Amino acid sequence: MKERIAWHVNGFLVLLLSFVMLAGSIASFVAGGSETNPNGWLITLGIILIILFIVALTSLTIVQPNEAKVLTFFGRYMGTVLDSGIWLVVPFTSKSKVSLKVRNFNSQTLKVNDAEGNPVEIAAVVVFKVVDTAKAKFDVDNYEKFVEIQSETAIRHIAAQYPYDTYADDQRHSLRGNADEVASELMAELQNRLVVAGVEIIETRLTHLAYAPEIASAMLQRQQASAIVSARQIIVEGAVGMVDMALTRLAEKGIELDSERRASMVNNLMVSIVSDRAATPVINTGTLYS
Numbered sequence: 141m142k143e144r145i146a147w148h149v150n151g152f153l154v155l156l157l158s159f160v161m162l163a164g165s166i167a168s169f170v171a172g173g174s175e176t177n178p179n180g181w182l183i184t185l186g187i188i189l190i191i192l193f194i195v196a197l198t199s200l201t202i203v204q205p206n207e208a209k210v211l212t213f214f215g216r217y218m219g220t221v222l223d224s225g226i227w228l229v230v231p232f233t234s235k236s237k238v239s240l241k242v243r244n245f246n247s248q249t250l251k252v253n254d255a256e257g258n259p260v261e262i263a264a265v266v267v268f269k270v271v272d273t274a275k276a277k278f279d280v281d282n283y284e285k286f287v288e289i290q291s292e293t294a295i296r297h298i299a300a301q302y303p304y305d306t307y308a309d310d311q312r313h314s315l316r317g318n319a320d321e322v323a324s325e326l327m328a329e330l331q332n333r334l335v336v337a338g339v340e341i342i343e344t345r346l347t348h349l350a351y352a353p354e355i356a357s358a359m360l361q362r363q364q365a366s367a368i369v370s371a372r373q374i375i376v377e378g379a380v381g382m383v384d385m386a387l388t389r390l391a392e393k394g395i396e397l398d399s400e401r402r403a404s405m406v407n408n409l410m411v412s413i414v415s416d417r418a419a420t421p422v423i424n425t426g427t428l429y430s
Contacts, residue, residue: 146219158196165189259352272338
């Protein structure tokens with residue numbers, strides 16, 4: 141099924157003529173039904189005018205902005221009227237309204253397993269509109285319900301392809317770190333799923349993403365441990381550079397240290413720099429060797 145434009149012309153003139161026919165039929169019945177001088181021709185004319193009035197009314201349809209009317213004539217698809225206004229169409233057609241407005245669908249919070257098998261909670265918003273009224277009306281039972289079911293199915297499928305989060309040695313995309321890429325892939329998959337319903341996906345965005353409550357605490361501890369390790373690596377690298385710079389500056393000043401004093405100095409500097417607490421100075425009243 142493919143959308144096509146139905147035959148339609150401006151209906152204001154027909155609306156005016158229909159009221160004229162109604163008035164003429166009433167006048168014909170009154171004049172022809174006189175008890176003193178009945179006239180069969182006037183009664184017949186009144187019947188014809190009332191029939192034409194009914195046919196004219198079935199031929200008129202009003203289309204609101206951002207709305208379409210799908211016309212069917214005894215089960216046959218006749219076309220779609222997309223222009224807003226009052227129109228004259230084929231008589232005795234059934235006229236179904238289809239909204240062309242942009243709409244949002246907020247999915248429920250779904251619990252799925254990510255690529256590593258961890259249970260996560262995820263939800264998304266889908267922005268869509270109807271672009272083919274014939275497909276939306278005849279190719280699926282209820283296109284709005286179809287969008288809801290297919291959206292939740294696509295969200296589950298996409299969430300299962302990515303881990304919730306990645307770490308320094310993992311170069312894969314993740315749900316938390318690559319939300320834009322995940323949303324783009326979700327949009328592409330949804331568009332492929334919903335083309336049969338004549339629906340265009342405008343935008344998709346993740347609105348909720350979290351570990352499931354049963355593992356949230358453990359995963360938080362893992363993230364904190366990973367952050368501490370990463371921070372310690374940076375601190376150690378900086379401390380080694382500072383110690384090397386100190387030894388180099390001492391050598392440039394002509395201050396020579398033997399290997400044991402150098403080792404002691406390196407140890408003291410590393411402890412004071414790397415420690416997460418303030419260093420406590422100790423005054424040595426003796427010598428290094430006594």
